[in-house]
Amino acid sequence: MALNTVLLEMIAAQAGASNPAVAEALAQLRAAAPAPAAEAEHDRSAESAALNDALTDLREQVKDLTCDLQFLRDRCDLLAAALGACCLCWGEDVRCRNCRGRGRPGFSQPDEALLKEFVLPAISTWRAQRVKASAPGRAATATA
Numbered sequence: 001m002a003l004n005t006v007l008l009e010m011i012a013a014q015a016g017a018s019n020p021a022v023a024e025a026l027a028q029l030r031a032a033a034p035a036p037a038a039e040a041e042h043d044r045s046a047e048s049a050a051l052n053d054a055l056t057d058l059r060e061q062v063k064d065l066t067c068d069l070q071f072l073r074d075r076c077d078l079l080a081a082a083l084g085a086c087c088l089c090w091g092e093d094v095r096c097r098n099c100r101g102r103g104r105p106g107f108s109q110p111d112e113a114l115l116k117e118f119v120l121p122a123i124s125t126w127r128a129q130r131v132k133a134s135a136p137g138r139a140a141t142a143t144a
């Protein structure tokens with residue numbers, strides 16, 4: 001039983017006994033109030049709508065995460081090809097059907113175009129930093 005129904009019953013019991021007008025008004029309010037079964041149905045309907053909204057949000061999140069995952073897989077495959085690594089396991093799975101755990105970078109011939117696009121710029125920057133760090137007059141020295 002809903003709280004407002006309980007309150008209405010309590011007020012009716014107290015005020016209705018001493019004042020017929022109040023008793024009549026409360027009787028009309030009770031008649032207009034939804035029946036408990038209807039309230040329960042309304043509660044289930046509201047709960048169902050909230051669950052549907054949550055499910056819709058969840059589906060959107062799964063869709064977004066699936067797109068992100070595909071993007072990252074594609075990028076990982078490109079980098080593996082640039083480095084000549086196994087695109088399935090990068091040499092970390094001895095049961096890999098592609099490389100049997102031997103697919104670390106250099107396992108196969110790197111894709112030259114991808115190597116130039118993804119790897120050589122990083123090597124150039126790394127070399128430039130090493131030269132700068134080891135230049136005379138600088139306190140810092142190259143490591144590694």
Ligand SMILES: [Zn+2]
Pocket residue numbers: 086087088089090091092093096097098099100101102103
């Ligand atoms: Zn592999």
